Amino acid sequence: MENKYDTQLLIEGKNLNEDNIREYFNTHFKGDCLLVVGDEELIKIHFHTDSPWEVLEYCSTLGEIFDIVVEDMDRQSRGLQG
Numbered sequence: 001m002e003n004k005y006d007t008q009l010l011i012e013g014k015n016l017n018e019d020n021i022r023e024y025f026n027t028h029f030k031g032d033c034l035l036v037v038g039d040e041e042l043i044k045i046h047f048h049t050d051s052p053w054e055v056l057e058y059c060s061t062l063g064e065i066f067d068i069v070v071e072d073m074d075r076q077s078r079g080l081q082g
Helices: 018-028 052-060 073-077
Strands: 005-012 031-038 042-049 064-072
Touching (some): 005 052, 018 031, 018 042, 018 052, 042 052
Antiparallel strands (some): 005 042, 005 064, 031 042
């Protein structure tokens, strides 16, 4: 399964920009189902990727990250705990 990790998190910071974050994801990360929504102080990220640690590393440079969820969709599709 490609892009097997459903990666979700919140970023709290200052001067956050949805468009810039979306562009960075599209340029630097392989994945799909990207969702970047929020405002200058709080952004929600949802992304399917094989490299969730790279996403977390990048997002941590933007501000404080929390409510982090990384689920293995391949395991879930087999009826196992994600």
